[in-house]
Amino acid sequence: MSFMTTSRLVGWLQDIVGNDGVVSHPTELSVYDCDGYTLEKSAPDVVVLPRSTDEVAAVLKRLQCEGVPFVPRGTGTGLSGGCLPLGAPVMVSLSRMNRILELDPANRRAVVQSGVINSWVSRAAKPHGLHYVPDPSSQMACSIGGNVAENSGGPHTLKYGVTTNHVLGVTLVLPDGEVVRLGGMTEDGPGYDLLGVTVGSEGTFGIVTEAILKLQPLPQGCKTLLAVFDSVADGSAAVSAIIAGGIVPAALEMLDHLIIQAVEDAFHFGFPRAAGAVLIAELDGLEAGLERAAGKVREVCEANGATEIRVARDDREREALWKCRKRAFGALGRLAPNFCCQDGVVPPNRLPEIMERVAAIGKAYDLRIGNVFHAGDGNIHPILLYDERDRDETERVVAAGREILRECVRLGGSLTGEHGIGVEKVALMPLIFTPDDLRTMEAVRAVFDPGDRCNPNKIFPSAEERVEVRTPRRQAAM
Amino acid sequence: MSRASLVESTPDWDGFDDDLRLFEVAAGTSTDCVRFTIDGVPPERVLLPNSAEQVCRILQIATARGVALVPAGFGAHLGLGAPPGRPYAVLSLASIDALLDHQPANMTVTTQAGMSVAELQAAVAGSGQWLPVEPPLPAATSVGGLISADLSGPSRFSQGTVRDLLVGITVARADGTLVKSGGRVVKNVAGYDLAKLYCGALGTLGVIVEATFKLRALPAAVAVARVACSDMAVARELLERIRTAPVEPHLIELLTPIPSAGGDCVIVVAFRGSREEVAKQQETLRALAHGKTMEERVGDAAAAALAELRDANVRGEAFLKLKASLLPTELPPFVSALEDASGEHGLTMAVQAHAGNGIVRVRVHHPNVEDTGGSARALVEQLRAAAAALGGTLVVEQVAPDLKPGLDVWGGGIEALPLMRRIKEALDPGGVLSPGRFVGGI
Structure with missing residues (x-):
């Protein structure tokens, strides 16, 4: 302007x-x-x-x-x-719209403004024995409005579902300034589930200013195991076996060698520095079933080559462990000035394959790639380290990231599990959606934002990008 | 073409038939016409396509010939919604019923829309898995119908509803293009989550041809307990104690006749999980229900009790069936409002509520069958006002065909209705699909 x-x-x-x-x-x-x-x-x-x-x-x-x-x-x-x-x-x-407006423990609901920080909700609900389940790693800093826009996940969504499964309603200001409430305090309101399609629309329908959230009772008990493996492949095999065995842990998270070292340097938790991978398996729910389920997880890990299994002794140890996991990204600052975190998804039984491919791609592009990810639902987070002052390395990061996502799609997965398409993956959308699929989504978008003025140039590839998958715009911009 | 002009234009049934013959679409018999009759009005044609391609062809032809289509499965739940606004053909997906991809290791299943929920459950049970929704009449409910009518059963309390389990969908649009959203992995935020739009849309936005769901491991043990409560106040207190107790019920239902004779209000609690988990919770519930009559069932007897509970509302005879959506804490005042209405209108009712979700189903009986028209309308208005006063909504789920045209099935005051109309116009601009069946005459 x-x-x-x-x-x-x-x-x-x-x-x-x-x-x-x-x-x-x-x-x-x-x-x-x-x-x-x-x-x-x-x-x-x-x-x-x-x-x-x-x-x-x-x-x-x-x-x-x-x-x-x-x-x-x-x-x-x-x-x-x-x-x-x-x-x-x-x-x-939305950062000044940060008030929790209502807490209704009897009906297990919270009404919050969209600038409220994710972790505040659980903190406010805790005295009532409740919490808000979706817990992105950035939960100390990310806002509920952002969670709604991206349909955010987090480690504990394996058992409990992602943001969309925990939002009952939103107040949406449409791009023309009209205010409309979608969903509501009660379930099953008559009409189309406009709420369901608004969650995860990446802020392209308007501005969500308030959200009605479902709260869940805090689990009665919790068991957190840390299994050590020689390689990511062994750890991935254990993950597949746990899922296939019918156990649904609350969380199933893996950290590879590079991440273990960075996290250990930063937080001194006591991770085995030499380990190829560690798997955090958390089981929660009724005390009555926990011991047995934990025993089964332990057996499966051992059968798949775990060299050591530790169990968190108390809440303090458990919290320390989660702190390491959730702050893993922050620890990477020690390894490189910049990083790019990918968010591909594969069916969990293809994890060993995709991890092998990620490692090979890292080698081919001469990049350091760390992995810290939601193994249970096949949502990988390869973290590509780089220095933005090194133009050649930056180019390689973009190309390698794209190749990793192509591999995820080839294995039957998706481009993004919880981070969204944003600007980053726009050009890759034709890998998983046909022009008709995309046109249908755009037709829905036009219902909310006919002028294409709300968060433009996101999610949908341009006309030329639809013809063939091209290099992300970054290269043109540089 | 605008909606209005299409509604006015006369459908060309002969041309429709000629076009369909070209593509060898199987037609249903006269028995099918009876089966797929909606609110007393039989369909003009019943079509039984055998592939997604045929579905797309039919949609193109219907659009060209101005014919309205009502997508259906086996016809078990067509009483939901308003009657079609004009003569219609039923497009049944019953012959498109293959299991496409069950991945036990990834706990997902992809099926065509015409497969029955019972068949789906049987197919995945061999791997120790299930789709944790319990729609009424699962053998007569297709996967497409499960989604379109949002037939989430009592297990929604612990497992969520259809929308929570549906991770991908393929739909034939009104213009005959086949489109998908989501995928075959359980976690996926690529593109808009359009699958949600088709949940509960009653076939007004597209014809579902394929769906992918998340599965869960079949629990090892199941137990059902029925606790008799002397009145609603006692029931309410027990619900409150269950809510704060260390139990994770599979479902919590409240059953009561109206008027109540006292002692006939029942709370049903089911537990599913490992044997230890179920046994421990039964023990906890016994303590909570101390002093009350409690009947318990386990194993096959429990499964049978759950099936009965699941089907009770659909199977139960009534001249009017209603569904109210409320905050869970507003159940007792709503039951009071039902009692008042029952007294005023001389009616008896059977109430079944998903107590933890605030969903109440009411079956209304009338002693005098002659005089049902006026009282049905008055009753719906009165109870809708009562639900609204408590912050809820009320819809008519079923009523005798001759009474339906006089009733507002969905209720008014839907704030986002203008947006909903625009969604309909975006996806079905010709108004071909289930015209008039949905909210606001959509």
């Missing part, structure tokens, strides 16, 4: 949200130039920080009048560039 247009817009927005609710200074704007996906950066011209649904509606009405595209943003922890402003000069940040 031109300088004049921007300054006029800033004035209008200030009228709605107050002077302190608009950011337009270039230095301050740089904070908003990317999320957790750092391969592409682009700052908005203006960031507006509304405090209420009414303010969001007023802002969007104004933007509608001016025909200005916008992008919603939670706390910027996304990993696919979902809130990267591309052709969207205005960013609407």
Whole structure:
């Protein structure tokens, strides 16, 4: 936008949200130039920080009048560039809408504003013996609105399901400023499940300002095992055998050699540094069945070559273990200045194959790749380390990431389990969807956002990208 | 073409028949026409395509000839929804019924839409797995019908509903293009989750031809307990104690006749899991229900009791069947409202509630069959207002065919209705699929 247009817009927005609710200074704007996906950066011209649904509606009405595209943003922890402003000069940040509005323990529901941090919900529900189950690794920082947009997962979604299984309703401000409530406090409201298709729409339908969440009782008991393997292949075989054996652990997480070392250096948990892989298996539920299920997991791990199995002695040890797992990404800063985390999915019984392919791809592209992932549902997270100052290495990261995802698709899987398509994987969509599939999704999008102004240039490949899968735009941009 | 003009245009049934002959689509018999009769109005034709390609052809032909299509499975649940707004042909998926891909190691199954839920369960049971939804009449319920009518049973309390288990879907759009969303892996956020849109859409957005579900391991043990409560207040207190106790019930149902004679209010709790888990929970429940009459069943007897519970509402005779959606804590006041209505209208009722989910099904009986029209309408309005006052909604699930045209099946006041209409227009612009069957006349 031109300088004049921007300054006029800033004035209008200030009228709605107050002077302190608009950011337009270039230095301050740089904070908003990317999320957790750092391969592409682009700052908005203006960031507006509304405090209420009414303010969001007023802002969007104004933007509608001016025909200005916008992008919603939670706390910027996304990993696919979902809130990267591309052709969207205005960013609407929900970070000031951070209140838990209602907690209804008897009906196991919480009503929250979308800027509320994921972990706050469970913290507030805990005194009532309840928690909010979806627990992305970034749960100390990520917002519920972002979780709704991406349909976020987390380690404990193996047994309990992802965000969409735990959201009963949302308040959605449509791109024209109209406010509509989808779903509600009760289940089974008559009509189409618009809520279900809004969750996971990556912020392309409008701005979610409030969400009604389901709470679950805290499990009575919990057993956390740490199984050590010589290789990721052995660990993956154990995972397949556990799933096939009919055991549904609450979580089944794997860390490979590179990650174990980084995490151990950072947090000194006591991981065996020489191990090829460790598997964290957590069982929860009624005390009555836990011992036996844990015994079965132990047996399966041993049968698949576990060299050592430890059991968390108490809550403190368990929490320390989870802290290591969830902060694994942070520990990688010790290994390289930048990393790119992939999010492919394969059927769990193809894990040994895909891990072998990931390692081979790393070799072929001369890249270091660590793996820390949700093994139980086949959701891999190869982490490609690089230094963004090294242009050649950066190019190789993009190419290798793409090849890994191609392999996931070839093995019957998907491009993304929980991070979303965002900008990152747009060009790969034709690998799994036909032009008709994509046109149908776009027709649904047009119902909510006929002007294509809400988070444009996400999810859907451009016309030329549909003809053949091309290099992601990054290469053109560089 | 706008919707209005299509509705007004006369369907060309002869041309429709000619076109279908070209593609050798099997036609149903007169028995099928009876089976697929919706609210007393038989279909003009019953079509039994044998492939997804034929489904697509039929859709193209129907669009070209201005013919309305109602997708169906075996016709067991066609009483749901409003009657079709114009003469229609039934497109039954019953012959498209293959199991496409069961991956025991990955706990997923992909089937064609015409397979029955019972067949699906039998096919995966050999691997010690099941699809943990329990629709009524599983042998007469197709996978497509399970999704389209959202027939989640009592197990929704612990297992979630159909939408929670459906991970991928292939649908023939009204224009005859075959499209998919989701995939065959349990965790997947690539693209919009359009599978959700088809859940409970009653075939108004597309014809489901294939679906992929997550499976679960079949639990080793099952137990069912029926606890008799002297009245609703006692039942409410027991529900509250179960809610906060260290148990993870498979389902919690509340059954009561209205008016209650006292002592005939029953809470049914089922447990599924390992033997230790089930035994321990039974013990806990016995303590919670101390002083009340409690009947327990295990093994096959428990499975039979669960099947009876699952089918009771669909099998039960009634002149009117209603479903209310409420907050779980609003069940007792809603039951009070039912008692008031029963007194005022001289009616008796049978209530079955998924107590943990706030879903209440009411079967209304009438002593005087002659006078049902006016009281049905008055009753629906009264109970819908009562549900609304408690923050809930109420729909008519079944009623005698002659009464239905006078009833508002879905209720008004649906906030997102304009968006829903636009969804319908985006996916079925010609209004070919199940016209008039859904909310707001969609």
